[in-house]
Amino acid sequence: MKLVIAKSAGFCFGVKRAMEIAMEAAKKHPKTLYTLGPLIHNPQAVEFLKGLGVKVRDRIEHIPRGTVIFRSHGVSLKDLMKARKKKLHIINATCPIVKRAQLFAKYLHRNGYVLLIVGDPHHPEVEAIRSYIPEGVEVVEDAGGAQRIGPWEKLGVIAQTTQSFSFFKEVVSVCLERAKELRVFNTICHATTIRQMEAVEIAREVDCMMVIGGYNSGNTQRLAAICREIQPHTYHIETSQELRPKWLAGREKIGLTAGASTPSWIIREVELRVRHLKGLRG
Amino acid sequence: MKLVIAKSAGFCFGVKRAMEIAMEAAKKHPKTLYTLGPLIHNPQAVEFLKGLGVKVRDRIEHIPRGTVIFRSHGVSLKDLMKARKKKLHIINATCPIVKRAQLFAKYLHRNGYVLLIVGDPHHPEVEAIRSYIPEGVEVVEDAGGAQRIGPWEKLGVIAQTTQSFSFFKEVVSVCLERAKELRVFNTICHATTIRQMEAVEIAREVDCMMVIGGYNSGNTQRLAAICREIQPHTYHIETSQELRPKWLAGREKIGLTAGASTPSWIIREVELRVRHLKGLRG
Numbered sequence: 432m433k434l435v436i437a438k439s440a441g442f443c444f445g446v447k448r449a450m451e452i453a454m455e456a457a458k459k460h461p462k463t464l465y466t467l468g469p470l471i472h473n474p475q476a477v478e479f480l481k482g483l484g485v486k487v488r489d490r491i492e493h494i495p496r497g498t499v500i501f502r503s504h505g506v507s508l509k510d511l512m513k514a515r516k517k518k519l520h521i522i523n524a525t526c527p528i529v530k531r532a533q534l535f536a537k538y539l540h541r542n543g544y545v546l547l548i549v550g551d552p553h554h555p556e557v558e559a560i561r562s563y564i565p566e567g568v569e570v571v572e573d574a575g576g577a578q579r580i581g582p583w584e585k586l587g588v589i590a591q592t593t594q595s596f597s598f599f600k601e602v603v604s605v606c607l608e609r610a611k612e613l614r615v616f617n618t619i620c621h622a623t624t625i626r627q628m629e630a631v632e633i634a635r636e637v638d639c640m641m642v643i644g645g646y647n648s649g650n651t652q653r654l655a656a657i658c659r660e661i662q663p664h665t666y667h668i669e670t671s672q673e674l675r676p677k678w679l680a681g682r683e684k685i686g687l688t689a690g691a692s693t694p695s696w697i698i699r700e701v702e703l704r705v706r707h708l709k710g711l712r713g
Numbered sequence: 714m715k716l717v718i719a720k721s722a723g724f725c726f727g728v729k730r731a732m733e734i735a736m737e738a739a740k741k742h743p744k745t746l747y748t749l750g751p752l753i754h755n756p757q758a759v760e761f762l763k764g765l766g767v768k769v770r771d772r773i774e775h776i777p778r779g780t781v782i783f784r785s786h787g788v789s790l791k792d793l794m795k796a797r798k799k800k801l802h803i804i805n806a807t808c809p810i811v812k813r814a815q816l817f818a819k820y821l822h823r824n825g826y827v828l829l830i831v832g833d834p835h836h837p838e839v840e841a842i843r844s845y846i847p848e849g850v851e852v853v854e855d856a857g858g859a860q861r862i863g864p865w866e867k868l869g870v871i872a873q874t875t876q877s878f879s880f881f882k883e884v885v886s887v888c889l890e891r892a893k894e895l896r897v898f899n900t901i902c903h904a905t906t907i908r909q910m911e912a913v914e915i916a917r918e919v920d921c922m923m924v925i926g927g928y929n930s931g932n933t934q935r936l937a938a939i940c941r942e943i944q945p946h947t948y949h950i951e952t953s954q955e956l957r958p959k960w961l962a963g964r965e966k967i968g969l970t971a972g973a974s975t976p977s978w979i980i981r982e983v984e985l986r987v988r989h990l991k992g993l994r995g
Contacts, residue, residue, distance in 0.1 A: 596890070599889070600889055600890075603886070603889055607882055607897065607899065608882075611899055613897040613898075615889065616893070617889065
């Protein structure tokens with residue numbers, strides 16, 4: 432039996448940064464510290480922060496006073512205004528790569544482009560990006576979606592930072608047929624691309640693939656979907672407790688990767704449980 | 714037997730315009746009128762102009778005095794300067810759509826983009842476009858070519874106006890992987906796209922396809938290549954005399970299209986010969 436663990440599994444730069452910001456803030460403001468929505472899309476990490484006193488509120492209205500941390504996915508213009516109006520102390524943990532996508536979105540809009548975001552319209556990152564653009568924004572998840580809109584004179588395209596590059600490419604290809612001028616900023620996070628590429632490589636050589644991460648984590652879901660296309664025995668789990676021994680029965684080579692918001696301790700727990708079940712040393 | 718003739722066969726707007734400019738000029742300057750290279754890529758049309766007194770010279774050095782017509786494909790900066798220095802009277806018959814591609818090329822260069830032209834590096838149109846850009850120009854004909862160059866921070870892409878859209882799309886797709894910012898102006902002439910699409914439709918339903926046009930005509934060559942992929946019995950001919958009766962033997966449905974620089978009289982001659990050989994009325 433062999434266990435292959437992706438080097439790129441787990442916390443990306445932006446998530447690590449957000450966690451550090453939150454832990455630092457917890458030392459200074461232990462009593463009145465809130466995040467607007469979960470800081471990152473991982474229930475276990477959020478639970479850990481809760482232990483340090485970081486409370487989660489879904490709406491600014493539910494934060495009476497004190498400090499609010501804007502999470503890695505960014506914040507919508509509306510919430511930013513509300514927080515300012517309420518005179519909350521703001522700590523901005525927006526991932527710099529998400530911030531960069533926001534800046535490109537604004538730049539394209541200011542320069543007369545219709546903005547097309549390739550991503551999940553209901554993901555907080557996409558919601559935040561589009562909130563800064565008063566009009567002329569389209570969001571599509573795949574090439575089919577792009578086929579139903581347009582044509583455009585000037586179209587600007589960006590991607591949700593954790594989008595799959597192949598979807599992005601397909602959408603751009605369709606847009607090319609429907610726009611006289613097309614301006615594309617590849618805002619996909621490099622770490623995401625590398626994580627997806629490594630997952631593909633591993634999924635190709637194993638006979639069972641584990642993808643660890645929050646069920647609410649878009650990048651983990653996509654990682655699992657990409658692996659499943661190659662290896663049907665792909666399982667998306669949040670914690671080691673969910674791993675069922677029968678999944679591993681008869682499997683000789685097991686692959687393991689994790690989303691950008693999955694803490695290393697959870698990856699390690701899954702690894703240990705796999706080793707235990709297969710009679711391997713830790 | 715059925716004969717299907719493409720509605721889009723023959724002279725495009727830019728070629729028609731260049732021919733009219735040349736014929737008008739021939740009335741005014743019958744003794745000292747030259748074109749720099751063939752006005753359009755059709756030997757028979759060039760021969761016709763010769764009858765009106767329009768002489769072809771390959772180099773400005775070979776034009777002693779008088780009037781020079783710059784052809785539909787445009788003129789290189791070097792030749793333009795030489796013609797000005799020699800104080801030749803200049804008539805510019807550059808196709809407005811080619812001119813537009815030149816303007817986009819200059820714009821992209823001025824704004825700090827590496828320029829990538831999707832087209833044939835030896836085609837006069839491409840040579841003319843790149844001559845205005847002092848440095849930072851790449852020319853590729855297909856996706857493979859794009860894979861060998863880059864990566865780029867800022868890449869601007871345009872196409873030779875008669876390029877096939879599917880090649881253009883493939884190249885843009887590859888570039889997306891290799892550029893942080895990609896700006897694309899679709900400079901492919903709409904008439905070219907329509908001609909290619911109609912040719913594809915016809916090639917699909919016939920059992921023999923004739924593509925008429927100059928052997929030196931890039932757009933006719935591409936038209937023939939596109940048809941040949943669908944219908945192996947595709948023949949590229951310049952004139953009706955080249956049509957061999959055996960090509961039509963046993964063929965029940967014959968398709969006919971022509972490049973952008975093919976005069977209508979040549980298309981009509983081919984049509985009549987096909988009808989004659991197959992015993993159809995004109």
